[in-house]
Amino acid sequence: MTKYSLAVDIGASSGRLILGHIEDGKLQLNEIHRFENNIVKKNEHFCWDIETLFSEIKIGIKKCNDLNIKPDSIGIDTWAVDFVLLDEHNNLLTDAVAYRDPRTDGMMEEVFTIIPKEKLYFETGIQFQKFNTIYQLFALKQKSPDVLKKAKSFLMIPEYLNFLLTGKKANEYTNATSTQLVNAFTKQWDHELLDKLGINTEMFHEILPPKTVLGTLTEELVSEFGFDMKVVLPATHDTGSAVISVPELEDTIYLSSGTWSLIGVENRFPICVPKALQYNFTNEGGIDYRYRFLKNIMGLWMIQEVKRNYHDEISFAEFVELAQQEGDFQSIVNVDDDRFLKPENMVSEIQKYCKETNQQVPQTPGQIAKCVYDSLADSYKRAISEIEEIFEKSFPRVNVIGGGCQNEMLNQLLANVTNKEVCAGPVEATAIGNIVAQLMALDEVEEIHQARALIKDSFEVKSYKQQYVKG
Numbered sequence: 300m301t302k303y304s305l306a307v308d309i310g311a312s313s314g315r316l317i318l319g320h321i322e323d324g325k326l327q328l329n330e331i332h333r334f335e336n337n338i339v340k341k342n343e344h345f346c347w348d349i350e351t352l353f354s355e356i357k358i359g360i361k362k363c364n365d366l367n368i369k370p371d372s373i374g375i376d377t378w379a380v381d382f383v384l385l386d387e388h389n390n391l392l393t394d395a396v397a398y399r400d401p402r403t404d405g406m407m408e409e410v411f412t413i414i415p416k417e418k419l420y421f422e423t424g425i426q427f428q429k430f431n432t433i434y435q436l437f438a439l440k441q442k443s444p445d446v447l448k449k450a451k452s453f454l455m456i457p458e459y460l461n462f463l464l465t466g467k468k469a470n471e472y473t474n475a476t477s478t479q480l481v482n483a484f485t486k487q488w489d490h491e492l493l494d495k496l497g498i499n500t501e502m503f504h505e506i507l508p509p510k511t512v513l514g515t516l517t518e519e520l521v522s523e524f525g526f527d528m529k530v531v532l533p534a535t536h537d538t539g540s541a542v543i544s545v546p547e548l549e550d551t552i553y554l555s556s557g558t559w560s561l562i563g564v565e566n567r568f569p570i571c572v573p574k575a576l577q578y579n580f581t582n583e584g585g586i587d588y589r590y591r592f593l594k595n596i597m598g599l600w601m602i603q604e605v606k607r608n609y610h611d612e613i614s615f616a617e618f619v620e621l622a623q624q625e626g627d628f629q630s631i632v633n634v635d636d637d638r639f640l641k642p643e644n645m646v647s648e649i650q651k652y653c654k655e656t657n658q659q660v661p662q663t664p665g666q667i668a669k670c671v672y673d674s675l676a677d678s679y680k681r682a683i684s685e686i687e688e689i690f691e692k693s694f695p696r697v698n699v700i701g702g703g704c705q706n707e708m709l710n711q712l713l714a715n716v717t718n719k720e721v722c723a724g725p726v727e728a729t730a731i732g733n734i735v736a737q738l739m740a741l742d743e744v745e746e747i748h749q750a751r752a753l754i755k756d757s758f759e760v761k762s763y764k765q766q767y768v769k770g
């Protein structure tokens with residue numbers, strides 16, 4: 300009997316529900332629902348519209364009935380670090396504040412006065428991003444200590460959505476590691492760290508690994524949908540799911556390219572050496588307790604904001620075409636400068652940066668887009684050389700996965716500036732990794748190697764080699 304698994308993949312720009320099943324030895328996908336995910340202003344903070352996200356999930360689940368398919372399982376993955384707190388009655392005590400909110404400005408430096416930066420890194424192995432959960436909770440403690448005192452439950456975004464589906468509360472390992480509150484070696488919440496910060500440890504739940512079956516739907520939802528299904532924990536950090544689906548990891552650097560660009564490798568052990576700290580690499584948790592040694596690069600967020608600045612009148616594909624017509628234009632910005640994290644206007648911010656650095660100031664949409672792509676490729680190249688320095692080896696291949704792998708110009712730019720083979724695909728890597736984790740929980744797929752072999756056989760990967768460009 301064919302088993303169907305339903306992946307809910309909500310990235311920072313869009314969400315999608317994709318059904319997956321195995322047929323003729325290949326993983327078949329069927330996208331049944333897609334929706335935008337936009338940050339909203341709520342109670343003076345940038346927040347995620349969590350109620351709308353859950354409504355979209357329910358709309359997508361109901362569409363399975365139109366296909367006469369009753370999925371055997373569902374799994375939810377989203378972006379990392381963000382969370383909600385519940386009180387003793389399981390009521391929301393906080394909004395789902397977004398990591399781009401400025402509430403964490405200055406918090407990292409304050410935390411370092413309590414726990415030295417080096418100690419924090421060597422114990423957690425997690426990169427320093429000012430929006431990590433640890434700094435969000437510290438900000439909350441400073442501003443609303445009473446809220447933190449009342450909190451009985453800490454749930455990250457996928458876990459809160461799981462709670463709405465099942466009534467069950469649990470933390471999942473890959474996403475928990477992104478908080479910078481999990482010890483990289485014990486793989487448990489670091490209570491000593493939490494105590495030092497004065498954050499109550501009781502609100503954290505047991506950390507469960509990917510492939511755990513959390514439960515089934517609440518009775519109310521079973522009657523609303525007309526069917527029940529198992530709720531499985533995939534790698535609930537979306538990048539954790541994406542990395543599962545990299546078809547070939549041997550001698551390969553992956554680049555999960557979406558709102559963020561996450562570039563790295565998969566390891567069996569955490570690497571918290573001084574050089575990794577210096578270059579700000581992270582050791583986020585992966586499937587089967589592997590480690591995702593990677594770093595965040597600002598990513599296609601920049602072109603998403605540029606697109607918004609042009610009132611969404613230009614598509615992502617058209618930006619690529621316009622950029623390709625600006626072959627002679629080249630200005631480079633440091634994409635990882637905090638000024639690009641949430642600027643008022645991305646186009647103006649890029650223009651200001653170029654003016655400040657005495658470079659040609661991009662004027663047209665094509666010049667702006669080319670500046671973004673050239674600058675991302677420049678940052679990718681730097682990160683790749685840092686990885687090769689730390690591992691003392693050269694990696695011949697970069698595998699770009701996620702929506703950004705459709706950007707042929709950026710793939711070619713990456714091949715040109717690194718002289719490495721760039722393999723592009725699969726596009727829906729995160730959903731695929733989510734689905735195979737569910738299929739493993741359902742015993743449809745035995746283990747990760749078989750899952751990756753199935754993925755390799757199921758999805759085309761396009762290859763790019765270095766091309767010499769004129770001039």
Ligand SMILES: Nc1ncnc2c1ncn2[C@@H]1O[C@H](COP(=O)(O)OP(=O)(O)O)[C@@H](O)[C@H]1O
Pocket residue numbers: 309310311312313314556557558559599600602603615616619701702703704705706707
């Ligand atoms: N046809 C396309 N051509 C070029 N780039 C594209 C295309 N479609 C999507 N993209 C890029 O993919 C990005 C979205 O990737 P995705 O993995 O869906 O993001 P997330 O999961 O963060 O929401 C967009 O910001 C855009 O830059």
Ligand SMILES: C[C@H](O)[C@H](O)[C@@H](O)C(=O)COP(=O)(O)O
Pocket residue numbers: 309310311312377378379380398536537538556557558559560561595
């Ligand atoms: C804030 C985190 O670094 C971010 O969630 C990143 O880890 C990530 O997974 C982003 O995924 P997208 O699909 O939204 O690019």
Ligand SMILES: [Mg+2]
Pocket residue numbers: 309310311537557558701729
């Ligand atoms: Mg994504």
